[in-house]
Amino acid sequence: MSPQDPIGASSRPPLQLHIPEPPARPGQAPRFDHLPFSPAGAIRRPDPGVAEPEMRDLPYGLIRVLDDEGRAVGPWDPGLDAETLRRGLKVMAQTRAFDDRMFRAQRQGKTSFYMKSTGEEAIGAAQSMMLDRDDMCFPTYRVLSWLWARDYPMLDLVNQIFSNEGDPLKGRQLPILFSARDYGFYSLSGNLGTRFSQAVGWAMASAYRGDTKIALAYVGDGTTAEGDFHEALTFAAVYRAPVILCVTNNQWAISSYAGIAGAESTTFAAKAIAYGLPGLRVDGNDFLAVWAATVWAAERARTNKGATLIEFVTYRAAGHSTSDDPTRYRPAEEAACWPLGDPIERLKTHLIARGEWSAERHTQMEAELADGVRAAVKEGERIGTLGQSKPPVRQMFEDVFKEPDWRVLEQRRELGV
């Protein structure tokens, strides 16, 4: 500073624009040292009734139950019986079998589009099994495991993916942008995040009526940057809505790594703190941890303690959809190096370690599931794949309004249907 420059303007460094970049791109060795991981069993489990300020350490840890040897350890172990775990394993394996078959079907030209949830199957499976039939899930397109956990008829979903005459959504939606009200599965949309805040309204309605139902909603890591995310957290906190708000942080939003959504500076779970909500950061590839976190958050919701934000740390092992090739933007071997492993393998190892499962039974189960998927797809193909069969065109003009107005009726006549 000088008399000529009393505020020191001349000595300021040039400003630098920061653009986050992932630790590894194609051709480089995968690295995950930017992510904080805790050992299994290391994170304390506060009573679900305690006040939020008492647990502001939780968003920075990682709640894990299954250790590297497949043992269930620590205070978050939900103590599930083997039958429940075998059921969870089956749901996850069915999700993967279905995904693999439908991905191939898209490649064979039987449908336009598909999205796999490979590596993320534990989340929808455990939460669907744990929550009540009356509760409502506001899904993303990567939680079809929710439906399989509730024995959704596979043929109906195949028909939707083929947009054929049997499609319950009457040929109106992109494959797997589904809706299944009776299975607690709210209507999906391609607009990311919009249903996150609707879930809060749904939960508020349950509380308004004095009912006992709670809501659960998902967004991905990328969508936390949308206004809807913040609107949802604000309304959930303000009105103490009985809702579980989940971020499935699978590290990638198409080709943008989670750092582009803000993960470079903090965790997604920690976003809860500013809203005065509990934030849990949970191993999303650990069926037991997902279950335990959901039990905890559901108890808060059901006892009028309000909402919880849960970040599930997971990894999108497949591409975003059938439309992208992940080896173009990340190392091909990154999925195999993911430190939290594969959710199916981890639960399988745990069950085997408990003497409740075997490699042979697992192989047999996978074969049976593949047969089941094959049979459903064959049945769907009999009705017709995309373009071979479609619902009556007349239905295109239905459900715009409850009762069609003159425009719709006139245009239906104009089309001659």
Added chain:
Amino acid sequence: MPKMDMIQALNSALDVMMSRDPDVLVFGEDVGYFGGVFRVTDGLQRKHGLKRCFDTPISEGGIIATAIGMGAYGLRPVAEIQFADYILPAFDQLVSEAARLRYRSGGEFWAPITVRSPYGGGIFGGQTHSQSPEAIFAHVTGLKTVIPSNPYDAKGLLIASIEDDDPVIFLEPKRIYNGPFDGHHDRALKTWAESPGSDVPEGHYTVPLGKAAVVREGREATVLAYGTMVHVAKSGIEESGVDAELIDLRSIVPLDIDTIVASVRKTGRCIILHEASRFGGFGGELSSLVQERCFYHLKSPIGRVAGWDTPYPHAFEWDYFPGPARLAAALKRVMED
């Protein structure tokens, strides 16, 4: 029958519906204890309780998303957006969600929500308290758009909107909340009490959506208007000396096409009057519909009188506002064609 202004009539509609149906609740910015910046929700919280009429964060997207979620649950929420100029943060929720939910879910879910919002200019509100966004919503398949022009219609249309199972954008012309403003800003405002449409039953009644009103019968031309412009049109027609028929559309979706077509076929001339700017305005759609259905009955080109294609300017409010003189001039012009 009691006399009510628009604000009292809208308040009465909300009160009647909250009394009849426990699933009806009201929320928005400042609507609770305070009763709304225009007083439309005055007293509702006191009478019906905190849970039935409450304040929200300043978050239009959040307000509409909450309403959609509640609607999907089975409630009939009535959300207020304080000014229609501020509805745009909720645009995605209205366009991509409320409007499409029934269709995309194959009828499994729907959003029976009513979104009330004061709109239009003439109050020196500048660019951000004066806009008329009705055409934007009319263009969106799956939304209904309703605009009342007097207290009786306001109450009946609002009740019909709340009872409707589809999402309704209910735009309240704020310039006529307190009296039927006819565009003569330099004259004293008439009160509703001394004007037609202010005899409002206390109880429940509806004015159906999609039924226009013939406000004035005429033989020489048809004027299509809604909201504040109905009153501007009345004055403009009188000042023009043209024997024009005036139709108050009351809702632009659903649109009462039959009443419009019958009138234009009778008169052979059509002027469309709206406050929103002209290019891409709802007048363009009306003009096309009239042309398609009445071409061989037309004696002159269809005219549009509208706000200019500029933002709504503060100092030039009355230069921008399509007042009675502009309508009168347009009517005289079509009579000469």
